[in-house]
Amino acid sequence: MPMKMRIATKQIERKLVQVAxxxxxxxxxxxxxxxxxxxxxxxxxxxxxxxxxxxxxYVEKMAGxxxxxxxxxxxxxxAKQKIPYVAFMKIGDENVYYxxxxxxxxxxxxxxxxxxxxxxxxxxxxDIARKKKVYLxxxxxxxxxxxxxxxxxxxxxxxxxxxSAEEYILITWQGKKIPCCSEKNSLLNMKHYFYYPEFEHxxxxxxHVTTIECASQCDTCLIEDALNQKLDYQHYxxxxxxxxxxxxxxxxxxxxxxxxKKVLIASNRCYGNNADVFIERELQPKEWEREAVMEIxxxxxxxxxxxxxxAGKLLEKYGVDLQKxxxxxxxxxxxxxxxxxxxIRGDKLAEFIDDLARTxxxxxxxxxxxxxxGREMNVKEKAIAYAFLHTLGAKGEEWKYGKMEREFGKHLAxxxxxxxQAEGDEYGALLQKLVKEIG
Numbered sequence: 001m002p003m004k005m006r007i008a009t010k011q012i013e014r015k016l017v018q019v020a021x022x023x024x025x026x027x028x029x030x031x032x033x034x035x036x037x038x039x040x041x042x043x044x045x046x047x048x049x050x051x052x053x054x055x056x057x058y059v060e061k062m063a064g065x066x067x068x069x070x071x072x073x074x075x076x077x078x079a080k081q082k083i084p085y086v087a088f089m090k091i092g093d094e095n096v097y098y099x100x101x102x103x104x105x106x107x108x109x110x111x112x113x114x115x116x117x118x119x120x121x122x123x124x125x126x127d128i129a130r131k132k133k134v135y136l137x138x139x140x141x142x143x144x145x146x147x148x149x150x151x152x153x154x155x156x157x158x159x160x161x162x163x164s165a166e167e168y169i170l171i172t173w174q175g176k177k178i179p180c181c182s183e184k185n186s187l188l189n190m191k192h193y194f195y196y197p198e199f200e201h202x203x204x205x206x207x208h209v210t211t212i213e214c215a216s217q218c219d220t221c222l223i224e225d226a227l228n229q230k231l232d233y234q235h236y237x238x239x240x241x242x243x244x245x246x247x248x249x250x251x252x253x254x255x256x257x258x259x260x261k262k263v264l265i266a267s268n269r270c271y272g273n274n275a276d277v278f279i280e281r282e283l284q285p286k287e288w289e290r291e292a293v294m295e296i297x298x299x300x301x302x303x304x305x306x307x308x309x310x311a312g313k314l315l316e317k318y319g320v321d322l323q324k325x326x327x328x329x330x331x332x333x334x335x336x337x338x339x340x341x342x343x344i345r346g347d348k349l350a351e352f353i354d355d356l357a358r359t360x361x362x363x364x365x366x367x368x369x370x371x372x373x374g375r376e377m378n379v380k381e382k383a384i385a386y387a388f389l390h391t392l393g394a395k396g397e398e399w400k401y402g403k404m405e406r407e408f409g410k411h412l413a414x415x416x417x418x419x420x421q422a423e424g425d426e427y428g429a430l431l432q433k434l435v436k437e438i439g
Contacts, residue, residue, distance in 0.1 A: 003087045003088070003089055003100070003106050004087065004088055004089075005085050005086070005087050005088075005100075006085065006086060006088060007084065007085060007086075008083045008084060008085055008086040008097075008099075012083075012086055012097050013083045013086075015097075016078050016083055016086070016097075016098070016099055016113055017078060017079060017083070019075065019078075019112075019113055019114075019115055019116070020075050020076055020077070020078035020079035020113075021079045022115070023053075023072060023075055023076050023112075023115075024076045024079045027050050027051065027053035027054060027072055027076065028047075028050055028051055029115075030050060030068075030072050030112065030115075030124075031043055031046070031047060031050055032125075032136060032142075032143045032144060032145035033142050033143065033144050033145065034144075034145050034146075035144055035145065035146035035147070035148075035150055036146055036147040036148070041134060041145060042128060042132040042134055043128075043134070043145060046068065046069060049062075049069045050069060050072065053069070053072060053073055053076060058073075059073045059076050059077060060073075060077070061073075063076075063077050063101065063102055064102050064103065065102070065103065066102075066103045066104060066105075067104070067108075068108060068124065068125075068127075068128060070102060070103070070104050071104040071105075071108035071109055071111075071112050071124060072112055074099075074101035074102045074104055074109065075099075075101075075109070075112045075113050077101065078099055078101075078113075083099050086098060086099055086100075087099070087100040087106065089106065089110060091110075091120065092184070092189075096110055096114060096120060097114075098110045098113040098114065099113065105127070107123040107124070107126065107127075108123070108124045108127070109124075110123050110124070111123035111124025111125065112124045118138035118139060118140055118143075118193055119138065119189070119192035119193050120192075121138050121143065122136065122138045122143075122192060122193060122194065122195070125138075125143065125195070126195060129195035130195070134195075135147065135148075135149075135194070135195060135196050136194060136195045136196075137149070137150055137153040137193065137194040137196070138193045138194060139152070139153060139156055140156070149173075149174050149196060151174070153193075153194065154173060154174045154176045155176065156193075157173075157176075157178060157190055157193065158176050158177075158178050161178050161180050161182070161186045161189070161190060162178055162179055162180070163179055163180060163181040163182070164179075165179075165181040166210055167181060167208060167209045167210055167247050168180055168181040168208050168243070168247070169181070169186070169187075169205060169206070169207055169208070169236070169243050169246060169247065170204075170205070170206045170207075170208055171186070171187060171190075171203055171204070171205055172203065172204040172205075172206075173199070173202060173203045173204075174202070179208070180243045181243050181244060181247070182242060182243045182244070183242055183243075183244055184242050184243070185236065185239045185240075185241065185242050185243065186243050187203075187205070187236065187237060187239070188239035200237060205233045205236065205237065207231060207233075207246065207247060207250045209247055209250055209251050209254075210268065211227060211251060211254050211255075211268065212227065212254075212258065212265060212268050212269070212270045213268060213269055213270065214269075214270055215269035215270055215271050215277075215281070216270070216271040216272050216274045216277050216278075218272035218273075218274070221272075222261045222262070222263050222272055222273070223257075223258050223261055223263055223270060225257075226254055226257035226258045226261070227254060227258075229253070229254070229257065231250060231253075233246075255305070258303055258305070259302055259303045259305065260302060260303070261302070261303050262300070262301060262302060262303065263303045263304075264278040264282075264297070264303075264304050265303060265304065265305045265306070266278070266282040266283075266305075266306040266308075266309035267282075267306070267307065267308070267309050269282070275294075275297045275298075278297075279293060279294075279297070279311075282306070282309035282310075283309060283310060283311040283314060284310070284311065285311035286311065287329070288325060288326050288329030288330065289311040289312070289315060289322075289325070290311075291329075292315055292320055292325055293311050293314060293315065296314060296315070296318050333362070334362045337361050337362055338358055338361065338362065340423040340424050340427075341358065341361075341423060341424075341427055342424070342425070342427060342428045344428070344431060347435060349380060349381070349384075349435055349438060350431060350432070350435050352381055352384065353384055353419070353431060353434060353435070354431060355371070356368055356371060356372075356384070356385070356388050357416075357419055357420060357427075357431075359371050360388070360392070360420055361420075365392045365393075365394055368388055368389075368392060368394075369389070369394055369397070372385050372388075372389075372397075379404075379405060380438055382401055382402075382405040382409075383404075383405045383408040383409045383412060383438070384409070384412065384416075384438065385401075385409070386401045386405055386406055386408075386409030386410075387408075387409040387410070387411075387412035387413045387415075387416045388416055389409075390409055390410055390413045391413045391416045391417045391420065412434065412437060412438065415430070415433065415434045415437055416434070418430050419431060419434060
């Protein structure tokens, strides 16, 4: 790990001095707590040398040497030294500070001088653990040396790394389950707290994600093989990706396999190939959307997957111009509605009545009111307009019409009511009769 230097702030210096004073009072704190038979343990052999560090002269003698005892001695020396400069390493996302002293390896100094952090503390012990083949487990207030994994240590990891999210990677070790969902690789970070080479061979790793739920009764599940596919956890175990990135990739892989199937999915609910249920429950298309929706579902040979269930979202996904589709539908509906009405030409009054009648057939009362809004009209046209409004039960417009226009309009209203119900030749005859009535 590359090391850099910087001027020591008062806060950093104070922290290093506090650690030094702690070991000056009791250097034996660095000795792991033995769990099991420790007669042949390497640290038992170091015990005498560590305890001798209570002697100031011995501390000065050892501080210039190499090895673990020298790292503790060099750290104790900081209790009575000025620390103008500190070294620092980038470990993960953190700058870790320490005082560079003597011939001791930087990692050992980092571990001893950052004792309060159990993951960094392990750096001081890694060389010994590997060479002497001892198992070490770093807890918040101590470090354990054991032949087997201590139960309290696994419980510590469980408490530290467990999360409560719906999606997680489940790591099972020594019978304890640890659900992880960090932005980092929890498995890799766990290994910073101990030395136990069998760890990766003993753990079980499972991904738990929210994928697809069944929303329709299907004779055969078309995506069962995609949902139950086996995973290769090697990239995660080797620390190449974070918990969340692995879960994200897992979900993408599932969806990639599902995309090859002819299934209908909305908001993670799968309807198999049951188009009718899918359309009515999830898409709920408007009349002008329905035909285009049916055409897409009929012709698509792969999965249709929508994050937001709506007919509009489906049509947009397939590049359909919604505004154009709507206009075309209404134009078609208009032609269908008006196909049985004769063409009226020539007489302006007849054309005015015909325009209002056709508008009503296509757009209803609101269409008629919109057509009349702001229109300049003569007395006869006003009477006709009022006759339509009176027939349709439109309120609030009376003030726009004079007494004579309202009375004449009421007289014409029965003729308008008949006209609005008529089609074909009858429509033409009633229209002419209404024109004659107006005079």
